[in-house]
Amino acid sequence: MKTGVPSVLAGLCLAIGAWVGAAAADEIGDAENGERIFRKCASCHQVGQGATHRVGPHLNGIFGRRAGTVDGYGKYSDGLLRAGNDGLIWSLEKLHAYLENPKYLVTGTRMNFAGLSDAQDRADVLAYLRQFSDNPANIPEAQPTAIAPEVELPPGILALVGDPEYGEYLASECTTCHQRDGSDQGIPSITGWPQEDFVIALHAYKRKIRPHPVMQAYAGRLTDDEIAALAAYFAGL
Amino acid sequence: MKLNRRAFIGTGAAAAAALQAPMVWGATDGRPKVVVIGGGAGGATVARYLAKDSKGEIDVTLVEPSRQYYTCFFSNLYIGGFRDLSSIAHSYGTLAAEYGVNVVHDWATGVDRDAKTVTLAGGAVLPYDKLVLSPGIDFVDGAVPGWDVSAQNRMPHAYKAGSQTELLKAQIESMPEGGRFAMVAPPNPYRCPPGPYERVSMVAHLLSQINPTAKILIVDPKEKFSKQALFEEGWNSHYAGMIERIGPDFGGDKVEVDPGEMTVTIDGVVEKVDVCNVIPAQKAGRICEIAGVNDGNWAPVNGHTMVSRIDGNIHVLGDATNQGDMPKSGFSANSQAKVAAMAIRGELTGSKVFPAKFSNTCWSLIDADDGVKVGASYEATDEKISSVASFISQTGEDASLRKQTYEESLGWYAGITADMFG
């Protein structure tokens, strides 16, 4: 049975989790349909008995596991490993976010996949994958975070044009850690990015979908306009 | 008398100090003048941002006696053997050559607030429209009975980095086998709240390699200290049995030292030690007192702009200030400097002024690849700078996260020093 994922509202509002329907743990999606959708993943991932690593790691036991920790894979991107070290656990919410737009959660991810824009498709493929997790009973249940967060930002946010002078001032707060010349000596480079990638990364921290506490604190107090101004400024460096 | 401005550009400007008669460096070109005293975390940053963002519209002079600035941040890592001394040394060449900051290597010895001039030890007199003071800390006289700065070679503070840090490390390296290192920790408020405890961690790391039966004694007037649970967890797991701390409940606040005898007396009980690191109570760098901008030991400032509450033409930054909730750290000083630079530029050139934002993160290294952090963001209210959100590493974190946290601190060090010195 399908759970009736709420219609796709402007993404940000949805993340607030105004959803009241309490789906039972085993009803995150239609696993049968999910098996069909998994064909999109199967060129890179295997799941089930005897699954091995391919382009991507096998996906047995993915729920509740820390990102980037499947034994024997060894090809994770730096970004995914960093997210795992920061404490990214593959909850239903995080898997939704990653599958909707892998870059949202992990900059420079090696998962070269456009994402599943349809929330129901994601719910279904995750219902399917969940059958191969050791501990299905432990899946986050009807907590608000268990809903599909729409990670795509409303076009209005992406279309904001930042004030470069303001961007330059705001950026002075960032350059204590992120170097203006783009070098990375332990803190990632943020110069010269496509503005859209920059905006979605900062919103992912702001909405605490990306785990890092320092960046959550910085992004948490930036307004949409300020994020746009910063994206414009750093893109031009 | 008129001086050719070009003679004062560049670090070579120290020559100014050699000029004989006191003289006022006259305004040669009508640009507004900012004089910055102290080329550390606050002063170097504010000089760089003023020069960079005003695109030459403001004449910026930085007064700093040392040609090499050794960062206190990461000086503990030098003691632990994770950095060499040259890696924490920075000079002012780029500020002078690329940003056009007039760098004058001299001490400021006087401030005439009515005439708006600064006098240097070498005799020169610098007029200013705005003065920025970021002189860091000095020690409160008599704070630790038996100790004064004349004893700093016997019992180093190593709380201003450079030769003091080098000396302390050398003393630790020549401790007898199974000897004892003591630290007299400071009362609040002081520069870098986790600093003494990161230092203990780094001393323990060094000793566990070269002198594993040696012991560390911390004599502490404070009941609690920054990141205490994280440090204590780390000390137990990495340096079990090596470190003992005596808090105020056992007389840690009643301490005396005898540098000649190398003893520390705690609540009347005399302890013989081999190395003694005395970190006395602190106050704003002397020049703040001379300028008359202190209230008590520190200079009160308005958090919206970092302007002194006593003189509207003077901004004070960093450790010397009393501003509210921000800890006295390099990160804070750097953060405050950018707010001040924006405000000063706004006043002098009419550029846009945006609301102040501040933040701080302090990393500490407990052992190799075992880094922790604490931090917060702040905003200005009329009354003070207040904390709006904070975070801290957790006990029990796994090794991969701790290693990543340490690596972040390396990134931060590279970032902040580039932000200060260009």
Ligand SMILES: Cc1cc2nc3c(=O)[nH]c(=O)nc-3n(C[C@H](O)[C@H](O)[C@H](O)COP(=O)(O)OP(=O)(O)OC[C@H]3O[C@@H](n4cnc5c(N)ncnc54)[C@H](O)[C@@H]3O)c2cc1C
């Ligand atoms: C062991 C230790 C570890 C630390 N670790 C960290 C850390 O990890 N992270 C962090 O953020 N902070 C750390 N700090 C704190 C940090 O070093 C200080 O908070 C910071 O340097 C303060 O900046 P400031 O500009 O106020 O003073 P300073 O950086 O001390 O600069 C003051 C400058 O002013 C000059 N000066 C003083 N008087 C005069 C005068 N009369 N005329 C001309 N020049 C003058 C001095 O020579 C000095 O160069 C640490 C400190 C210590 C001691």
